[in-house]
Amino acid sequence: MSGEVAAKRFSSSAYAADLQSSSSKGELGSGDNADGLNSLRAYTEEVRHMLATPRGWSEEERRRYAEKLNRAVIGFPQERAEMLAIISDWIIRKRLQHVSFGSLPYASLAEALFAEVIGMNMLELVLRNREGLEEVQVVGTRIFEVRDGKATASPYRFQDLSHVERIQQNLVLFNNDRINPRKRWAEVLLLDGSRVTLTGFGFTAQPTLTIRLYTVKRFNLETLCKPEYRTMDDRVRELLLVIVRSRFNMVVIGATNTGKTHLIKALISAMPDEERIVTIESRYELMLARDFPDKNVVEYESDEDDPLHGPKQAFKLALRQSPQRICHAEIRDEDANIYVRACTRGHEGSITSVHANGLEDVPDTITDMCMLDGRGMNPISMIRRITEHVTHIGFEMRMIDGVRKLARVGEFEWINGVVRIRDLVRYEESTGQWVFPHKFSDKALQKISRSAQTC
Helix, strand or coil: CCHHHHHHHCCHHHHHHHHHHHCCHHHHCCHHHHHHHHHHHHHHHHHHHHHHCCCCCCHHHHHHHHHHHHHHHCCCHHHHHHHHHHHHHHHHHHCCCCCCCCCCCCCCHHHHHHHHHCCCCCHHHHHCCCCCEEEEEEECCEEEEEECCEEEEEEEECCCHHHHHHHHHHHHHHCCCCCCCCCCEEEEECCCCCEEEEECECCECCCEEEEECCCCCCCCHHHHHCCCCCCCCHHHHHHHHHHHHCCCCEEEEECCCCCHHHHHHHHHHCCCCCCCEEEEECCCCCCHHHHCCCCCEEEEECCCCCHHHCHHHHHHHHCCCCCCEEEECCCCHHHHHHHHHHHCCCCCCCEEECCCCCHHHHHHHHHHHHHCCCCCCCHHHHHHHHHHHHCCEEEEEEEECCEEEEEEEEEEEEECCEEEEEEEEEEECCCCEEECCCCCCHHHHHHHHHHHHHC
């Protein structure tokens, strides 16, 4: 059965009709419907645990099966068709083909069980329209859709919190995890980069479910110049190529969903394939080895709660793997000092992101994180060191008129004991154009000249 046919058969309208029938006491308390619902419930848990049982002879086969389950739950048609086939085979083995489930709106018992064990309830309606969909956010019974970086309230919502909790339990069960009073959160990460974050009662006021869909496979600077993105123009792209080739250390700032990851990937795409790049992330999102298979990339996923596999250990091992550039997805408190040391000890051309209100605040923000490790440091000396060696060039991403824009490119300078930003590029909202207020400083021009001579 094809994915399209399968998706059509277990449609959201059928599932919504089932919800309406199951929410009506009068209907469920009488006749065939009551018997049908009891029959359905009698097999639901058995099917759920049947699907959750690991399948395959090797660890890789079992991992891929779990991946299929997770993808089926969050709406991928091909995986849904495969799970429906598995449920159908189970029904045949159990000789349940002729089990009656009353007048519930399903063509077969397989579809009825699929809707309960795999189906996403009202999220079926949201996920049906994937065009531009980047994130689905559920808070209690409310649903929000993020498209092109903009969150809007969905016209759909859950009828009851129990439906949200059922979806949560399906996801954690199929991911060999748990969410209960002792552990009230979970995360599911799929191989394609899609990520599901769950929280339960007691950790958040209401259960939440956030699906961050991986929608982009490859970005380069040319792509960001295209009319459908309009993140920059060709003149800005040429300037960025000079920055990358001259091995300036770079930092990206911007609010959530403003395109920081897209810009970082595009900048990395402009780096020579043979250069050793080491990435350190708390969750795999850049997916460089997959999207740029010819690049010499080592990717680390650090776990802050596991000292053996935390950021410090990742940096320790990374620095022993001869990196020429380090891509640290986001500077956090515990690893700020390590990244600063890496940038000042020969790993020029590295890139990171940090949460800051503006480029002027970046050195202070990183310094504050460095000071948290308790060692006695002179903050003024640290700010100067970061300004001169860690944050050569800063990029500020913003959402402007519903479009992700590279709003500012600035060179960091330390002048008379104060951080100054030399604006190399600025986006003018009034004209919709990028302007170039200043040229590189003499110090930066010397670095560009040296890099050009060694190329």
